[in-house]
Amino acid sequence: MATYSHSKLSTFDQCKYKYKLRYVDFVRSELKTIEGFMGTIVHQTLEKLYRELKAGIVNSKDNLLKYYLWMWQKNWTPGIVVVKKEYNAEHYKTLGLNYLMGYYDKYSPFNQLTTVAIETNDRLGLTNNDKYYVMIDRLAVDEDKNYYVIDYKTNANPANQTTLDKDTQLAMYSLWVKDKFLDAKSIKLVWNFLATDEEKVSVRTDEELVEMKNSIENKINEIGNCIEYPATTSKLCDYCEYKSICPEWKRNEIEEVKPKYTRQKLLNAYLK
Ligand code: SF4
Known part of the structure; x- marks a missing residue:
């Protein structure tokens, strides 16, 4: 019995050699890219916003941005790699600030939905007893018991609707929501693209979810039977x-x- 995450499965698809190093040989690497670092700090800042909201505290925009800058400074290490040579770390720090400002202005006072869970850490059972790791950025619900599986994205270009309608990560999470929250009337998959201030939504039918779960389980079988791990450059x-x-x-x-x-x-x- 093993646990598979979206990242584990997509690493297998991207490059089997990388998969082997990371998940079979457990080779540790401290290398971090600036995009990943900025994304983590933005996520942690939004986590603070919604955790405190659950306790009845509304952070001011100023307070939230100060927290972001403090977290950036606290976690920064000189080994963080800036891949695109035309930019520097300051550029990415400012991008993150702008993303948060845009988000704050759009959603303040944050009362559109009720937050049910933040940064979940649970597992969805699969047919062959393996598990699928469930880490939802934010799960929210409206008054009519429609649930929203919300994911924050800090990449520069938002995915198009066709890609999102085929996305398996949030769709798998929605199966977990279905199991846990029996009052759910509907479950919407929501991506907040912070760079462009866009919110995109996808909804799946029960048939689509069954088909997708089967294909994920087939992929897991393929991984289990894999004996060669060729490198794929891209x-x-x-x-x-x-x-x-x-x-x-x-x-x-x-x-x-x-x-x-x-x-x-x-x-x-x-x-x-
Ligand atoms: S081929 Fe590319 S993705 Fe695969 S391990 Fe090498 S550098 Fe990493």
């Missing part, structure tokens, strides 16, 4: 924590650098 390698120990990435990098190196060698020989 533009996502730039954000991979195992770049420095990945032979495939090194080989690709050498292939890219080789022509320049040869030209430089020729030039040196000529100058000499």
Whole structure:
């Protein structure tokens, strides 16, 4: 019996070698990217907002932004990598601030829905006794018992509706909501794209959920039977924590650098 998360399954799809390093060999890497770091601090700030709201405390915008900046400073380490060389850490810090300001202005005083849970930490049982990890950013409900599985996104470009309608992460979470909250009249999947201030919603039928759960269980079987873990390079390698120990990435990098190196060698020989 094992627990699978959305991130574990998508790592398998992205690159099996990365999956092996992270989930089979348990190779630890401290490497963090600035996008991931900023996303974490923004999530923690929104978590504070809604946790305190549940206790009847409404943070002022100023207070919330101060908390964000304090968390940034407290958790910052020099090893955090800025992948896009045209930007620096300050750029990302300001982006996060802007996201929070936009969110605050749009939803204040935050009374549209009642928060039921924040950053859940539970598991959904699967047919073969494996588990699916459920971590919902925020679960909320309205007066008519419609539930909302809410996810905050800090990536620059929002996904389109077709992609969201096929997304499995929040849909799997909705199965957990269905099990736990028997009063749920409907369950909506909601993505808050903070960069563009957009809220996108997807709703699934029972048939779609059954089909999706089957496909997730099939994927888990495929992972269980996997014996070869080839590396798959893509533009996502730039954000991979195992770049420095990945032979495939090194080989690709050498292939890219080789022509320049040869030209430089020729030039040196000529100058000499
Ligand atoms: S650098 Fe790329 S190819 Fe290598 S493990 Fe990471 S994702 Fe896979």
